[in-house]
Amino acid sequence: MSGIVIVGTGQAGFQLGASLRQGGYREPITLIGDETHLPYGRPALSKAYLMGKTNAAALQLRPSAFYADQSLTLRVGERVAEIAPTLQRVILTSGEKLSYDHLVLATGSRNRPLPVPGAALPGVFQLRTLADADALKAALHDVKAVAIVGAGFIGLEFAAVCAGKGIAVTVIEGANRILARSVSPLMATAVEATHRAAGVHFAFGAVVSAILERNGRAVGVAATDGSNYAADLVLVGIGVLPNQELARDAGLPVSNGIEVDETLLTVDPAISAIGDCAHHPSPHSHEGRVRIESVQSAVDGARCVAARINGQPGSHVAVPWFWSDQGAYKLQIAGLAAPHDLAVLRGSPDDGAFSVFCFREGSLVGVESLNKPGDHMIARRLLEDRQANLTPEQAADTTFDLKASVA
Ligand code: FAD
CATH class of the missing domain: 3.30.390.30 (FAD/NAD-linked reductase, C-terminal dimerisation domain)
Known part of the structure; x- marks a missing residue:
């Protein structure tokens, strides 16, 4: 038996490995992840970690001994370059080939890039990984003013952290309110008021046209209406894109994520997809299908696939839920x-x-x-x-x- 290969060692990939073993799966399980750390939780990165209230070790989902105890082969710092579905193999960037009985794509999502001049300048940050958070944390030391592009969860959580440190914060948002894709206007108004009370400024209806530059560094943000927002540091938080290219290149259907059925199986009976990268049917979605970026969806989806592989098929129908700590x-x-x-x-x-x-x-x-x-x-x-x-x-x-x- 070749066993299970899991691509991605984030919340979903980790949970799948753990749940497979918990459910009695005895064949080899290999987890491959291109980040170099042991699997860790992302939520604290934009909250307690940036505030210095927790450290990297505390973010780990399990200590290293867990993987040996559970006979989980964890290969971090390695990347899957290609899937050969007819041969039931993945090919790593090193050229190594690994066979699978079942392949699970838990490739997550990546930050959406800001398509404007200056977006790659020093002083412009994004926040997805522990490495991003470390870079941001180090840079925050001598910062007086921050501009945040995007009033979504990451931008607002970062705004609360900065305001708590006494840093001047302006959130620049193209829509006319915060969290426009995520919460009702009633809730958005109340949350915005809490940020304003903490000293955060908002510029709504402001579409960023460029990052301002001086001496090769970002010094603020320019908007299409001619307004400029000076800042020592710019954080871009404009959403994520699903990591679906591996699946697409293997001929699997993708749209806003990798297309799976209610059991999280792709059209290939030997390949599933879970977590941020999966676009799945949901009885809770008005459109019938949804891609959810949350710890709960990653964990519940992983449990659903583990149960199926262990002989107890079921549907991924749990009620979605989410949290965001802002100050x-x-x-x-x-x-x-x-x-x-x-x-x-x-x-x-x-x-x-x-x-x-x-x-x-x-x-x-x-x-x-x-x-x-x-x-x-x-x-x-x-x-x-x-x-x-x-x-x-x-x-x-x-x-x-x-x-x-x-x-
Ligand atoms: P990911 O965590 O993205 O993991 C996928 C992994 O696969 C990544 O390490 C990626 O690099 C790797 N990978 C991709 N392609 C390959 C490849 N070809 N080969 C090898 N490895 C590959 N959710 C909440 O519910 N509440 C919160 O408060 C909250 N806060 C958050 C704060 C931050 C800063 C962030 C970034 C996210 C937050 N989330 C929160 C969202 C939540 O963390 C994600 O929904 C969850 O991590 C998704 O898990 P995942 O395993 O699907 O994907």
């Missing part, structure tokens, strides 16, 4: 709320802790909670329970016991 605020999201036709408040933004319940055609489709972990936990159960029948009036009534709606 003193924890934003938690359950479900996929876009699009929704009705959003109701439970609690008040003035209290600094509240939730937004989003409905589509009378059904609850998503719940966003700020510093309300109890609401978030119940929301996940409400969204899981297809029989739950919460009305907008009940959601808005803080005296109504949400648990009463869960079977």
